[in-house]
Amino acid sequence: MEQVFISKCIKCGSDMFISEYKCPNCATTISGNFGYPNVLGLPDDMFNFMLIFLKNRGNFSDIERELGITYPTIRNRLDNLLKLLGLESKVKSVGISEILDKLERGEITAEEAERMIRERKKYE
Numbered sequence: 001m002e003q004v005f006i007s008k009c010i011k012c013g014s015d016m017f018i019s020e021y022k023c024p025n026c027a028t029t030i031s032g033n034f035g036y037p038n039v040l041g042l043p044d045d046m047f048n049f050m051l052i053f054l055k056n057r058g059n060f061s062d063i064e065r066e067l068g069i070t071y072p073t074i075r076n077r078l079d080n081l082l083k084l085l086g087l088e089s090k091v092k093s094v095g096i097s098e099i100l101d102k103l104e105r106g107e108i109t110a111e112e113a114e115r116m117i118r119e120r121k122k123y124e
Helices: 044-055 060-067 071-084 096-104 110-121
Strands: 018-022 029-034
Touching: 044 060, 044 071, 060 071, 071 110, 096 110
Parallel strands: none
Antiparallel strands: 018 029
16 A cells, blocks of 8 residues: 655655645646645555554454554554544553453463553553
8 A cells, every 4th residue: 555645855854745736627726835634644654554444444353464463563553643643642542451351361461461551551
């Protein structure tokens, strides 16, 4: 899945902006400095992760199978994606009992459970 949007200058690395819109039908043009949705400025790996996340309707098990990565890795990538989009949530999304259940079922390691609980406590 390739992103077809250039958000950084290929020469100096500065942010790019849209300077013109043109109607393909009547050739009307509008010039100016236009922003773009921040989703278009995502790094390619995050953009592709977002598409896979949406394609799988947020189902972590399906994402795990498709990408060959673990639940904590998916969670970290999702947190990074939300941060890049300015949508960071301070809401504790995973309860301690859910973390302990995952640990008991062997879905996560003790180290991963500890990290998840520490992350959760940041928002208490």
